[in-house]
Amino acid sequence: MSPHSRPIVIAIVEDHPIVIEGLRKILSRDLPVQEIVEHHTGAGFLRYLASNKQTLDVVLLDITLPDANGVELCAEIKRLSPGTVVLGFSNHSDRSLVLQLLSQGASGYLLKNATAAEIIQCITEALQGQISFSDQIKQIIAKPSANQLKPIPPLTKREKQVLRMIADEKTSTEISEELMVSPFTIETHRRNLMQKFGAKNVVGLIKIATELRLL
Amino acid sequence: MSPHSRPIVIAIVEDHPIVIEGLRKILSRDLPVQEIVEHHTGAGFLRYLASNKQTLDVVLLDITLPDANGVELCAEIKRLSPGTVVLGFSNHSDRSLVLQLLSQGASGYLLKNATAAEIIQCITEALQGQISFSDQIKQIIAKPSANQLKPIPPLTKREKQVLRMIADEKTSTEISEELMVSPFTIETHRRNLMQKFGAKNVVGLIKIATELRLL
DNA sequence: CAGAATCTAATGGAAAACCAGTAGAAAAAA
DNA sequence: TTTTTTCTACTGGTTTTCCATTAGATTCTG
Numbered sequence: 001m002s003p004h005s006r007p008i009v010i011a012i013v014e015d016h017p018i019v020i021e022g023l024r025k026i027l028s029r030d031l032p033v034q035e036i037v038e039h040h041t042g043a044g045f046l047r048y049l050a051s052n053k054q055t056l057d058v059v060l061l062d063i064t065l066p067d068a069n070g071v072e073l074c075a076e077i078k079r080l081s082p083g084t085v086v087l088g089f090s091n092h093s094d095r096s097l098v099l100q101l102l103s104q105g106a107s108g109y110l111l112k113n114a115t116a117a118e119i120i121q122c123i124t125e126a127l128q129g130q131i132s133f134s135d136q137i138k139q140i141i142a143k144p145s146a147n148q149l150k151p152i153p154p155l156t157k158r159e160k161q162v163l164r165m166i167a168d169e170k171t172s173t174e175i176s177e178e179l180m181v182s183p184f185t186i187e188t189h190r191r192n193l194m195q196k197f198g199a200k201n202v203v204g205l206i207k208i209a210t211e212l213r214l215l
Numbered sequence: 216m217s218p219h220s221r222p223i224v225i226a227i228v229e230d231h232p233i234v235i236e237g238l239r240k241i242l243s244r245d246l247p248v249q250e251i252v253e254h255h256t257g258a259g260f261l262r263y264l265a266s267n268k269q270t271l272d273v274v275l276l277d278i279t280l281p282d283a284n285g286v287e288l289c290a291e292i293k294r295l296s297p298g299t300v301v302l303g304f305s306n307h308s309d310r311s312l313v314l315q316l317l318s319q320g321a322s323g324y325l326l327k328n329a330t331a332a333e334i335i336q337c338i339t340e341a342l343q344g345q346i347s348f349s350d351q352i353k354q355i356i357a358k359p360s361a362n363q364l365k366p367i368p369p370l371t372k373r374e375k376q377v378l379r380m381i382a383d384e385k386t387s388t389e390i391s392e393e394l395m396v397s398p399f400t401i402e403t404h405r406r407n408l409m410q411k412f413g414a415k416n417v418v419g420l421i422k423i424a425t426e427l428r429l430l
Numbered sequence: 431c432a433g434a435a436t437c438t439a440a441t442g443g444a445a446a447a448c449c450a451g452t453a454g455a456a457a458a459a460a
Numbered sequence: 461t462t463t464t465t466t467c468t469a470c471t472g473g474t475t476t477t478c479c480a481t482t483a484g485a486t487t488c489t490g
Contacts, residue, residue, distance in 0.1 A: 015328055016327055016328045017237070017241075017328070017329070017330045017331055018234055018237035018238055018241065018327060018329070018331075018334070019233055019234060019237055019327070020237065021236065021237035021238075021240045021241060021331070022232070022233035022234055022235065022236035022237030022238075022240070023233055023236075023237075025236045025237070025240055026233065026236060091306065112231050112233060112234070113230055113231045113232070114232065114233070115232045116232055116233075116236070119233070156435085156436060156437080157436090158436075158437060158438095159436095166418060167418060167422065169414065169415040169416055169418050169419045171416075171475085171476065171477090172476075172477075173475090173476080181437085181438070181439085182438075182439055182440080183439095184438085184439050184440055184441090185437070185438050185439060185440095187439095187477080187478085188437085188438075188439075188440095189437085189438095190477080190478085191477095191478070191479075191480095194478085199384065200384040201384055201386075201417075201446085201477075201478075202416075202417060202418055202477080202478095203381060203382060203384050203417055203418075203421050204384045206418050206421045206422060207382065207421060207425070210422070210425055371465085371466060371467080372466090373466075373467065373468095374466095386445085386446060386447090387446075387447075388445090388446080396467085396468070396469085397468075397469055397470080398469095399468085399469050399470055399471095400467070400468050400469060400470095402447080402448080402469095403467085403468080403469075403470095404467085404468095405447080405448085406447095406448070406449075406450095409448085416447075416448075416476085417447075
C-alpha cells in the first residue's frame, strides 16, 4: 500500500474538462502514476469500477456531478471496492458534507482551489491509510464556524409545509384557510419553526431555510 | 486584431491552481500564444494591467475571486484598457450576472465546465470582435427562464443599507436607532423597497434580494 | 398497548409590519 | 442654477407577527 511500492492507478471522476486537464498535468508530474482514468459521470465510472476493482488505487471524486449524488456515489464505490481510496473533490466547503462523505468511507476531501502540493500530499497520505484534507478543509473541520455548525433542525411534515407557504409570502390567515385549520394553529407552527431555527423573525427563518436549501 | 496576425498575450485571473493548469495546457496547445500571464487576485491583476495595457489581448476573468467583485473588476479593466478583450469565466450560470458583465464591456462568458474546443472558439471569436459564449450560456441567454428574467431594481445607497439591516433580522426601530433617524423614515424605506421588488412582505424582499445576490 | 411526537387550538396581550398619503430638506444631476 | 432624486419625517390607521403558556386530539412507534 505504500505509495512507492508500485506506480499507482488514479481515476478522476469529474465533468469539467479544464479541471481534468489541470489534474492530469499535476498528477503525472508529481506522482508515480501508472495510469490516469477519467470519467465524466457517476454511472460511467461505476461501470468501469465493476471490472477494475483490483487495480484502481485512488478516485478523485467530484461530489457535484450532473448525474449523481456524491455522497451516495462514494458509498457505492466503497461497497464495490473497499480497497479503493476515495477522495472527495469539490468547491463546496460544507462541514456537514465533508463529514457525511467521511462517514461513507472517503479517505479525505480536497477543495478545488487547493494547490498542486496539497493535492499530491493528500493523495500520498490517503494511500498510506491516513485521512487527509486540503488546508482550508482542515480549518473548517477543526474550527466549525458559526454558520456551518448548525445542524439541520428536524422539521415535521406540517412544519415543512407551513414553512414553504410562509416563503410564498402568505400570511398565517391565508395559510390557515388553505390548510383548513385555525389561524392559531399556524401561529403555533410559525413560532415552533422560528424556535427550531433560532430565528428572531420570519426574515431569519427564510434566510436559514434558503441556506439549508429547504425551499 | 485577427487572431492569426500575431501571437496573443492572455491573462488568467483565477485563484484555483488546478483550473489555471488546465487552462494553460489547453491555451498553449490550441492557440498561437505568445505569453500566458496568471494572477490570483483582482488587485494584483489591476497592478499588472496598469503597465501592460498595450500588450494584453485577452483576460479570462473568474468573476468569483476572493478579493473582488467580478462585475466591478470588469468595468475597471475596460476603463484602464478598452482594447483588452474580457471574457467572464465562472461556475455561475446566472442570466442577470452574464448580462451585467456584458454591460460592463465584457466580450463573452464561459462556464467552467466548457470543453477545450468551446474555450478556444470563444476566445477566437472574441478576438475577432464578436460576442461569444460557451454552449450552456448561449441557451441560458436565449431562453430566459422565469426566475432569471426579473431585472435588478435600482436601489439607492440608503435602501441597500436598510435592506442589509432588515436581512440581519433587525426591526425598524433598531435600524432607526443605529442610523440615528426616525423610525418613520425606516418604515418609508421599507415600503419603498417592497414596492421596488414587487414583494408582498419582508419574506418576498429577502427572497428576491437573496436571488439577486444583493445580500 | 402505552408513551412519545405531532398536530391542533386557544387566551390575551405587546410589538412590529404594512398601508396611503403628504411634504420639507439635502444632495446629486442636468 | 434649476431640476430631479434621495432622504427625511409625519398622521392615522389596519393587519400581522411575535410572545408565553396551556392543553386536547391524533398519529406514530417501541
